[in-house]
Amino acid sequence: MSLPHALLTALLERPCSGSELAGRFDRSIGFFWQATHQQIYRELKRLEELGWITALEPEAGRGRKRAYQVLPAGREELRRWTGEAQEPKPLRDELMVRLRAEAVIGPTDLVRDIESRLAQHLEKLALYQEIERRDFPDGGVTRQRELQHLVLQAGVMAETLWVDFCRKAIAVLSEADVATH
Amino acid sequence: MSLPHALLTALLERPCSGSELAGRFDRSIGFFWQATHQQIYRELKRLEELGWITALEPEAGRGRKRAYQVLPAGREELRRWTGEAQEPKPLRDELMVRLRAEAVIGPTDLVRDIESRLAQHLEKLALYQEIERRDFPDGGVTRQRELQHLVLQAGVMAETLWVDFCRKAIAVLSEADVATH
DNA sequence: CCCCATTATGCAACAAGTTGCATAATAAGA
C-alpha cells in the first residue's frame, strides 16, 4: 500500500489536480515511485471516500482541472504509515533471471541489451547529478531539504550501481566460452 | 512476464517438483526472484498447457511428488526472452516515499525502522559474502559459473548500497531540526 | 497399527499494476 501514501505526500508538498499529479509521477516523483493516470484517478477517488483528501473547486478560468488537498485525517494516516515498521523489499530484477538463464542455455543477445542499458544508466546518472548540482548546491539547508537530497542520492547510488554492474556483466558475457577458462 | 521464465530457468538448472521449486524460491532463487507456492503451481499448470514443460511420473517410493522438466519449446522460449530488449526497471521503494513524507510532515519513528533495516542488510550482506567464499572461491571456472557468480555479486552490491544508504539516512534523520541548520 | 504432524498440491478472493479505450472539455490555429 504505497500509492495512496505517495499521493498524500505529493499533495502535502503541493496541492494539485489529477493530471498534474500524473505529470509529476512521470517526472520528479517518478524517480522513486511510478503510477499511471488510471491508477491515480482510481486512488484519488478512494482517498476522497476515506476522507483523507478533498477536492477543491476548479480555479477560475480553469474550468475542469480539479485540485486536491490533504485533510487532517490524511496527514495523520501518512504520519502513521511513515513511522511503522516495514520489511525491506528484496532485490528482484528480471536481469538477474536473464543472466541465470543465459548461464544455462548459452549465448544470447543479452549482452547487446546490457550495452544499451549501460548507456541509459549513464544518461540517468548524469541527469541526477545535474539535478543535484542545480537543486542542492550546498547539500540542504533545512531538514526537509536534506531529506529530499537524500532521496536523490539514493537515485545516484542506484544508477552508479547499475553502471558498475552492467560493465561487469558485459565483461563476463563478452568472453568466449572456453571450457577450462 | 518473469515468473514463467524464472521457472523455466530453475527447471533447466535442475528438474524438480512444485514443492521443491517453492523451497528453491524461498532460498537460492529467492535471492533475486520471489514467488509463493500458489503462484508456482498456477504457473506450472500454464507452462504445461503451453507445451513448455512436462510432468514426469512420480518417483517410486515418492508417491505424490511430481517433477517437471523443460521441453524444447520451453527452452526456445527462454532463449528468445533472455535475448530480447527490455527497459530497465526504475528504482521503486517505499522507503523513498517515506523519507519524502517525513520531510513534509516532520519527525516520525522512521529512523527506528531504518536502524532495524541496517541490521538486516548487514546480516544479509554477511550471508552473501559467506556464500561467495564458499561457492566461488576462485570466481568462476566456466562461463556458467561466472554468470552465477555475477548474479550473487549483484546481491552483494545491492546490500552494500542499502547499508551505506541506511547509514546516511540515520545521520540525517537523527539531526535535530534546526531551522538555519 | 493408529494417531498426529508435516508436506504437497491447489482453489479462491482480493489488491495493485498494466494496457486499452473512451468522452468531454479546453486550447490552438486558420
Place this chain on the structure above:
DNA sequence: TCTTATTATGCAACTTGTTGCATAATGGGG
C-alpha cells in the same frame, strides 16, 4: 467563428502478486 488537436478524467479488462484456506498423502512417533 469553426475545426482540429490536445488535455483531463475515467471505465474496463487483464495480469501478477498476496493472503487465506483446504484436502489428501506421507512420515514419524507411540
